[in-house]
Amino acid sequence: MRVFVAGASGAVGRPLIPKLAAAGHEVTGMTRSEERARPIREAGARAAVVDVFDVGALRAAVEEAHPEVIVHELTALPDRLDFRQKDVYEPTNRVRTEGTRNLLEAARAAGAHRFVSQSIAFAYRTDGGRVKTEDDPLIDDAPAPFESGIKALREMESTVLGADGLDGLVLRYGFFYGPGTHYGDDGAIVQDVRRRRLPVIGRGTGVFSFIHVDDAADATVAAVERGAPGIYNITDDEPAEMREWVPVLAEAAGAKRPLRVPRWLARLAGGRQAADFATELRGASNEKAKRELGWAPAHPTWRTGFAEALG
Numbered sequence: 001m002r003v004f005v006a007g008a009s010g011a012v013g014r015p016l017i018p019k020l021a022a023a024g025h026e027v028t029g030m031t032r033s034e035e036r037a038r039p040i041r042e043a044g045a046r047a048a049v050v051d052v053f054d055v056g057a058l059r060a061a062v063e064e065a066h067p068e069v070i071v072h073e074l075t076a077l078p079d080r081l082d083f084r085q086k087d088v089y090e091p092t093n094r095v096r097t098e099g100t101r102n103l104l105e106a107a108r109a110a111g112a113h114r115f116v117s118q119s120i121a122f123a124y125r126t127d128g129g130r131v132k133t134e135d136d137p138l139i140d141d142a143p144a145p146f147e148s149g150i151k152a153l154r155e156m157e158s159t160v161l162g163a164d165g166l167d168g169l170v171l172r173y174g175f176f177y178g179p180g181t182h183y184g185d186d187g188a189i190v191q192d193v194r195r196r197r198l199p200v201i202g203r204g205t206g207v208f209s210f211i212h213v214d215d216a217a218d219a220t221v222a223a224v225e226r227g228a229p230g231i232y233n234i235t236d237d238e239p240a241e242m243r244e245w246v247p248v249l250a251e252a253a254g255a256k257r258p259l260r261v262p263r264w265l266a267r268l269a270g271g272r273q274a275a276d277f278a279t280e281l282r283g284a285s286n287e288k289a290k291r292e293l294g295w296a297p298a299h300p301t302w303r304t305g306f307a308e309a310l311g
Helices: 013-022 034-042 057-066 089-109 148-160 187-196 212-223 242-252 265-269 273-280 285-290 302-308
Strands: 002-006 025-033 046-049 068-072 114-120 169-172 175-177 210-212 231-233
Touching: 013 175, 013 212, 025 273, 034 212, 046 057, 046 302, 057 089, 068 089, 068 212, 089 114, 089 148, 089 302, 114 148, 114 210, 114 212, 148 169, 148 175, 148 210, 148 231, 169 212, 175 212, 187 242, 210 212, 210 231, 210 302, 212 231, 242 273, 265 273
Parallel strands: 002 025, 002 068, 025 046, 068 114, 114 169, 169 231, 175 210
Antiparallel strands: none
16 A cells, blocks of 8 residues: 655654555655655655645645555644743644645545544543543633644544545544653653653642554554544553653653642643643543554553653
8 A cells, every 4th residue: 555654754653654664555754854854765665855835845745656545643843842832832733724734635636545644632621531532522621822722633633534535534642652752761751750840730630641652653554554534542551640650750760759739830830731731631542443443552551661661
C-alpha cells in the first residue's frame, strides 16, 4: 500500500516511518526541511520536502506519491508549553484547520481513499465519568488559550470525518512519552521533574492517559491497514490521577519526590489550564481501538513504561 505521512519528523512520525516500511508499505514522508529528510530516507522511505501551507507544492508532492492512504501527524507545538502565553496554540491551530483542509484537498486530487489524522485524548468534558469513551463530548468551557485549541480540534475532526470520498479516521492520542516528547529524557516535563518544578497540584485528582510513541505508531499502522471510519482513543491501559503518576515519573527520572502545592498557587503561577488539568482532567478508554483495530499497547502502563523510557 502507498502511504503518505505528513509530519514524518514529528514524535509519532519518526517511529511510524520505519514501522510502515517494515510492514511492506511504500512510504513517502513529508517534512519541511532537507535536514529532517535524511533520516526519512535512511528509514527506507521517500522524502517530500514541502510546507503544508504551500498548496501547489503540497498537491504536486502528494500526486507524485500517488498514495492510497494519507496520515496527518502535523503539529506545531513548542518544546515547552506556557499556558500563560495567549497565542501558544495558534501555529498548531492553523495546522489543524487550514493545514488539514489542504491535505484533504491534495488527498482527493491524488485519488487517496483513506485519511488518518492525529488528535488528542485529553479534551473531554470534565463532568461525569472519570474515564471517557469516544462517544463522550469534548470540553465546551475550556479556559484561554486552550479554548482556541479545542475549537480548532473540533473543526479538524469534523472536517476529516465528513470528508467526501475518503474514509476518515481520527486517532485521539494520549500524552506522549518516550523519545522526542515532553516526557522523554530530554523533554521539558522530565526536566521540570528533575528540578522539582512539577508538583502535585491540589489533591492531584486529574486523570491522565498516556501512550508511548512506539505504541502510538503501532496503532497508526493498524489504522492505515484496517478499521472503520471514526474516532479512536489511542492510550495505554491505565488512566491515572496526577498524584499517582508524578511520583513514579520522578523516581524513573532519578529525581527527588515531587512537592505539593495548593491549586490557587498553581493557577497563579501557571494559569488556569495547568490547575484544571491537575485536578479535573478526564482519562480515556482504549477499548474501542483494541477491539476494532486489533491493536494493544506494548507498554500497557506508564508504571513500567516511564522507567523503560528513561532507564
